[in-house]
Amino acid sequence: MTAPTLPPAPAPRAAPPAAWAARPVRLLLDGDDDHNVHRAAYQWADPAQGRITVDPTPHTTSPAYLALDVLRASGRDGFLRPEAERMSTDPAWRAVTCWTLACGLDEVIVLRAHRLTTERLRRLAVWRADTGIRLTLLAHTPEQTDLQRLLEHLTAAELVDVATVRGTAAVLEAIGPAATRRRTGPPPRDHAHPLPALPRSSVAAFRADCWRRQNATDFAHTDGQYRAGYAAARTWLARTLPPPPAPVGGITSADDPAEPTLFTLQETEAVRLFLARLTVSSPSAAHTVARVRGAQAGFLSRSSLLNVPDDLASCAGPGLTTVPLTPRTVHTITVRLPNPLRAAAIAALLFTGTDKSLLSMTQIGSVDDTHTIVAIDRDSRINIGEPPGPRHLYAVPPRARPLLHAAVAFRRHTPRTADNHGLFANCFGTTPRFEALIADAGLPIPALLHPHPGDDWHTAARCWHLHTPTPSAPDVLPRLGELHP
Incomplete structure (x- = not known):
């Protein structure tokens, strides 16, 4: 069998920072093959702190195996299962590079x-x-x-800036102390107080109906979500949208108010992104409904009318058919899916709650530079030549951003790739491939368990400027009394 060769040289890169160049390769020579040295190296490692110890698989010479050893040392060992996806040499090393940059791995x-x-x-x-x-x-x-012989191999591999350390005592000192508070196993499960069944009331009566129907404890939790949505809406409106233009002559007739004005395309996209951010980490559909009703009240207090589907609980989208990306969920994704594209694809299914047919249209350029927004321009790709419409916008929760970062970097490191190419390549294509992805992830996907044929709820949201005098309202709603009728 011929030895695998390196891929073609990539395009010239920017010079690395001086801090990178100032750290030579350390060669620790353990002439006695002391067991204490190996144990110290293992105890020093802590992937959560950016430090790993790689133990190459014995009796192997393939570079692909070494890449998998690096992934395993980082805690991404899902490929060990017999039915898991296999990665060849170049994709495996691209995955190593992308995870290193996305997750802050620093010492090896x-x-x-x-x-x-x-x-x-x-x-x-x-x-x-x-x-x-x-x-x-x-x-x-x-x-x-x-x-x-080792020095000759290092020279041939262009590792010439080598600092050699000899002797057991010096080697142990160079390795450093053992990691403290190193976590083993998955993180604990998160807990959110469940909300009771909420009334199907409009924004005008929602809070009062909850106050009448719920006991003090349940109402306190429901009202907390409602007030959070209200405060978020008022803050967002004050920071994002300019105040409506003043009436001609400075006088508005109370008998003949101006007709409501629909938000512009850019304003509509901004509202939908706000709603996605408000609900992307919502623990349940009830939490989402309470937050959205509060946001509607906040919009009304700023003389804007926010219209969303009447029966939110039966819709799909952020906060309804999504799963909060808790530390435990992200741990499961990264352990079971070492391929950055597949890990990001599962994360996207969980935090968007949308159908895979829409996610399959995600392009590399659909993810912004800060990896906080996914913008899918479905209508322009389907209705060619038509005027542009609002894009499908999704907020990326903080714990999913390293996954999107790694996926985008993985695709851009792939030869012959452009920003208009699909991001989740080979993830949603064929049914067997998609089923294998779901099986490898081992997580329930609400958007698949409860499919919804229509658009996501936040993409159906509409908003109007009412052109009415802005009422005097606080930015934070006061708590209602605990007395019930």
């Missing part, structure tokens, strides 16, 4: 470096150059000839 110790081939050392050199990691090689070289 590689064990058994004396057994690494020149090809594997080249891959480590490219990884170090692309990410700026501090690379430490731990080698067992009892004879001078072993050391000479």
Whole structure:
């Protein structure tokens, strides 16, 4: 079998920061093959703090196996399951690079470096150059000839800035102390207080109906969500939308008020993005309904009318058919799906709550530079030549942003890729491939369990300027009394 070769040289990169160049490769020579040295290297590692120890799989020479060893050391070991997706050499190393940049991996110790081939050392050199990691090689070289052979391999791999450390005591000191408070296993489950069944009232009567029908504890939780939506809407309107133009002559006739004005295309997109951000991390549909009703009240207090579907609970979209990306959920995704594209695809299904047919239209350029917004321009791709309409906008929750960051970087590192190419390539294409993705993730997807044929609820939202005098209203609603009729 011929040894795999490196991919073609990428386009010239910007020079790495000086801090990267100032950290040479450390070569720790453990001539006695002391068990304490290996144990210290394992205890030093803490992926949550950006430090990992890579133990190459014995009796393998393929660079792909070394990339999988790096992913396993980072906690992404889902590929070990027999039915899991396999990654070849180049995609595996692209995944290593993208996860390193997205998750802040900074220091790496590689064990058994004396057994690494020149090809594997080249891959480590490219990884170090692309990410700026501090690379430490731990080698067992009892004879001078072993050391000479290792140095020749390092030179051939263009790892020439090597700082050598000899002796067990010096090696242990170079490794450093063991990590403290290192977490083992998945994070604990999050808990949110469940809300009772909410009245199907309009915004005008919603809060009063909740106050009449719920006990004090339930109403306190419901009203907390309502007041949060109200305050968020008033704050967003004050920061985002300019005040309506003053009437001609400065006088408005109470008998002949101006007709309501529909929000512009840009304002409509902004409102829908606000609604997505308001509800993307909502624990349940009831929490979402309470937040949206509060937001509608906040819009009315600013002389704007926000219209959403009447029966929100039967719709799909953010906060209704989504799953909050808790630390435990993100841990499950990253452990079971080491491929950045597949991990981001599952995360997108969870935080958008939309149909996979829409997500499959996501382009690389649909994700903004800060990885906080996904904008899918479905209508322009279907109705070619028609005037542009509002895009389908989704807010990316903070815990999903590293996943989107890694996926975008993975696609842009792929040869012959442009921003108008699909982001989730080979994830939603065929039914067997999609079913394999869902099986590998091992998470329930509400958008698949409860499919909804129409558009998501926030994309059906409409808003009007009412051109009425803005009432005097507080930015934060006071709490209602605890006495019930």
